[in-house]
Amino acid sequence: MTWRDPDVTVVGGGMAGSEAAWQLAEAGLHVALVEMKPCAMSPAHQSPLLGELVCSNSLRSDDPIAPAGLLKQELRKAGSMVIACADHHRVPAGQALAVERFGFARAITERLALHPNIRIERRRIDDLPSHPVIVATGPLTEGKLGEVIRAELGGDRMYFYDAIAPIVAADSIDFDFAFRASRWGRDADAPDRDGEHDRAAGGDTGVGDYVNCPLTQEQYRAFVDAVNAGRKILPHDFEEPRYFESCMPIEVMAERGPETLRFGPMRPIGLSDPRTGARPWAVVQLRPENRYQTAYNLVGFQTRLAYPEQQKIFQMVPGLHRAEFLRFGSIHRNTYIDAPARLGASFELRSRPNVRFAGLLTGVEGYIESCAMGLVVSWLLVAELTGRAVTPPPATTMMGGLYQHVTAPRERDYKYGPTNVNYGLLPPLAGARKDNRKQRMADRARSDFDAWIRERPEPIRQSV
Template sequence: MFQPDVTIIGGGLAGCEAAWQLAERGVRVALVEMKPAQQSPAHTTPLLAELVCSNSLRSDEITAPAGLLKAELRACRSFIIACADEARVPAGEALAVDRRLFSQLCTVRIARHPFIRLERRRVDRLPEGPAILAGGPLLAGGAAHELQRLCGERLYFYDAIAPIVDADSIDWSCCFRASRHDRSGGDGAEGDYVNCPLTREEYYRLVEEIRRGRKVLPHPFEEPRYFEGCLPIEVMVERGADTLAFGPLRPVGLIDPRNPSEPPFAVVQLRAENRYGTAYNLVGFQTRLAYPEQKRIFSLIPALRQAEWLRFGSIHRNSYVESWRVLDTELALRSKPSLHLAGQITGVEGYIESTAMGLLAAWFVHGKLTGRPLPPPPETTALGGLYQHVIRPRQPGERYVPMNINFGLLPPLPGRTRKTERRALMAQRAQRALQAWLAELDTGRTQPARSQSLSAASTAAP
């Protein structure tokens, strides 16, 4: 009789990764997936690990953040990345897959693993025993209600993201540092915000382009539901050409030290996105503008003419928890420590990021079950940067928004280096740190109780 040690809810990317990692370590897993009896509004097949949109897992170059994260996942023997590598289709420097083959590989291997029992039903009650919730951005049914009960206001259903810019690409000669109504009296203390002033002409041109710019339409299952305090810029622009100038772009209380007698007409404020000051978000710029339009239109802000965007703004349906408040450092819910969270629901964004959080959650659970707690991944790795994004305490007033992997999540290198060189050096540093971490785990751990070779499993369609 199969008695599972751990229940995993959701057979998406994170759930499959977590199930495989645990099973390969000799832990018996019940993986519960609601498809095909119930499909989310975005899923269409009965297969596990379904890619709901693009078939690309993004760059495979080690000097790109997504490439580095994938390289680290390969070093950690990620199940999802191994299946993706096998289902690869030509896509230049990106790892793109034949989506059906990819999901078939995942489904068959999971279904045939002797330590995994695949159950096809919707979970409406969260289990009492050790469990991982990996229900994704469209978590369904009673599980979502229970999670809401456990997290209260800390469970969000929509994402409203402002774009993030690389600090090195800001034209610092066109902006000034100050906090609104700064009372430092000009003693040289720098304010917390980077302020990008606009003339009247620049402001109205920006507003007009935002009004005319191409927007991404909501999916059929997304009712445009906005909070007054967090309106998309295009919605504010529709309310009148001056709305932004009296809202997030108001110049009140901001004095440009280069021109103290003449207040700017409007000011775009940038706020530090990380503690290293290597990335800044555009305050109040959550938007549905298409990505190329964001690039074109925001370059009308003089300080951002050459901006390099680490992430574009977006608004979409997405269930995620405010992880740093509701989870402990092992990704378990503080209010229900037997339940760990994995995947996009922890506040990461994207296929590989969700996979990474599935792998880490499984390793934390395994550490708990065996009494050998997992040391956290080093901060200088992409895995560690993502993990820090999820658990790092925030400043008062700092919003928690889901994140793709980007170099802004990793500590900067000491001194100044050119960008091309910097990425290579950060990747080398990450790989050294990851190898040291894995070596530490190898010496401190028992070997997996059994190991099933990936190639031994059949690739036939289920």
Template sequence: MKERIIVIGGGLAGVESAWRLANEGHKVILYEMRPQKQTPAHKTDKLAELVCSNTLGGTELTTGAGLLKAEMSLLNSLVIEAAKEARVPAGGALGVDREIFASYITRRIEGHHNVEVRREEVERIPEDEIVIVATGPLTSERLTEHIRELVGYDTLYFYDAISPIVEAESVDFSKGFWGSRYGRGGDDYFNCVLTEEDYRRFYEELLKAEKVQPKDFEKAVHFEGCLPIEEIAQRGYQTLLFGPMKPVGLVDPETGERPFAVVQLRKENAEGTLLSLVGFQTKLTYPEQKRVFRLIPALRNAVFVRLGSMHRNTFIQSNRVLTPFLNMRKMENIFFAGQITGVEGYVASSATGILAGINAGRLAEGKELVVPPAETMLGSLVRYVTGKEGELQPMNPVFGLLPPLEKRVKDKKRRKELFAERALNKMREWVEDFQRG
């Protein structure tokens, strides 16, 4: 019988690790503290519950997230499998129905004969067993303290924000139009139109709105890729027009002109009965969210089924602590995966879970640990977070991480196509190599 392996955390990274190990014949104990102990962001007891956006990013190979998803498919990703089952229209992005997605993964994990799911909080990491820590950005306070002891450095944190969701029936669809930017993806988004006067009033009230303040002992440090909308607004009157409210690539079919500003609504479930405000993550108080967001003409009578909120995201300085195999430099039997390593987003978190699972299994079998080639998106991302000089800030999968092509290509799209082609070829070769070994 193969050595058992412990996975702490039932989020995207944790389920990927458990799935990989279980399918390779390892006995896995997967710890998930919910519902015994909830987090400030989760609402259910399901594994892999999505608490922020319901999209896993772009699907085109010319995007970092799209390329990484293609690599994950070559690695038999459970998250990608579930996303295909739960897919909802989202333009060029991979959107999912949250309930179907989480239920599918929960069913697959709990039904696997090599996985035992234990619903309890882990307060200390077992140091004499092979362990994958995949507790995510909302690691419990007691376990966070133990992680601090293990890594020897202060664990950094930043604040992530959740966007509100409204009932579709409460939206005034006469105050906007359906369509994606530049016509890509069909009519997957509803664009709430704002005139210049609407925008001015919204902007002024947004700046004046009351916000939820961090606790005295916490300092709010925001990741640039997920700033609260009011934080963006404070940078200038037109900043939102170049961010979440940008009208670029959209033409109002009624006027034939580009709107002054828009707020995009995206389907949250397969039925389209719930719509989320795209890019409207916020730390406004609940009453202020209702007041200010109802200044958007199409949302004047909006019924909010979920309001935005802020929660602490915890991650370690992986470049000081981890090897590219995602295990600790000073304790090879302890691996980390997911957002706690400093990668950003659902897809990157899931992908690191796969790699941690591969290497934890290989360590248990006495095999050499592996990392994908630098030419792959996963390989370059892992090398970045474990090898960056200086302070680490969360990183998305982006083409800028990849080593340059042998020959210079001026056309940007063609260059990305060649990057993707090279990455997938390298990933296929790598998978074949380590499976033989």
């Protein structure tokens, strides 16, 4: 190795950092990849290998129509090293891409260690360097570096817990039961259970923003009983279940008493069902999740119920009998930053542009999503450092949908939260045709992604 000072330092050799370091090195940049393992270990990491999968060994579906399958296709086309290692170490798992985790992590470690443009440094970073750096320290970033980042963000733009409500596809809501209305016909100033003020607080589009699923007394009772009986996911040892009143899991509320939910997220106050003219006994309120209004979240329904239980129990709600869940609710220890508020279009800190973020810290969720954001941030950085024109991935692709999620400006009072890939991230198809929606969106994504890759300036300088 003939170089001393790196062009870029990548902090963290997980899904995002490993991919980013590889892409930068392949483009001819000299990379210091700084990984704290084995000198220091997070409570979830166990091996000194890079690219360690902290939990499941599945990189999810490989079906080309499934969002995760489509994203992996895009990553393969973009030359993802992490996905190449996964393909090489795949184990039989039906439609899913599951891997033999040690072989997978060993392959990533070896490829990075043998790359002449990469130097792996085993130490913990506690401060932000002044040269170009990509911070990819993941969901358990803490200690001094966590404090430094938090201070840099202005104190209140870093989150340490992730309380996510389920999201359903808009066209799977049954409007024979559900109705559109905002509370008191305005929903202007009442904070939600999850602490957010309604979108209409600015006084623009209040009436009808919300979708309401009304429940009778019997239906409400049956729902609460099902929540109480449903299987819950237990927190990890290092996840102290410390809930804020404003983001209490529904099962904790249900446990407190049969009426608690009805005075919480399921309160019917200020609503009347246009079919009966009466106030329902209880309601589940849904709010648009994306600017395309193709996805709605169940307001205040963060939960630790197991995914199959969520599907079964939430489909008991009138209007949601056939709901298609784009993602399920969850609550877990996590660290992510309010990316739309603090990062620019290349994932750089607006207040300190030499610092970029990648992976789960940016507000994406999952191994492959983190890897994808490692790839995107490194390509944008290569473009900047080498003067090549690289545009972000198109919004119609899964990679572009994630990019938009992280960077698109939000409305006032929007509560930013992590996301997996899902079709709700993509713009709707033009026209009124409703059949084969996913297939057609996947076809559009493939064709737009191929065009984007073709336009990428070549050649990227190979390793030296």
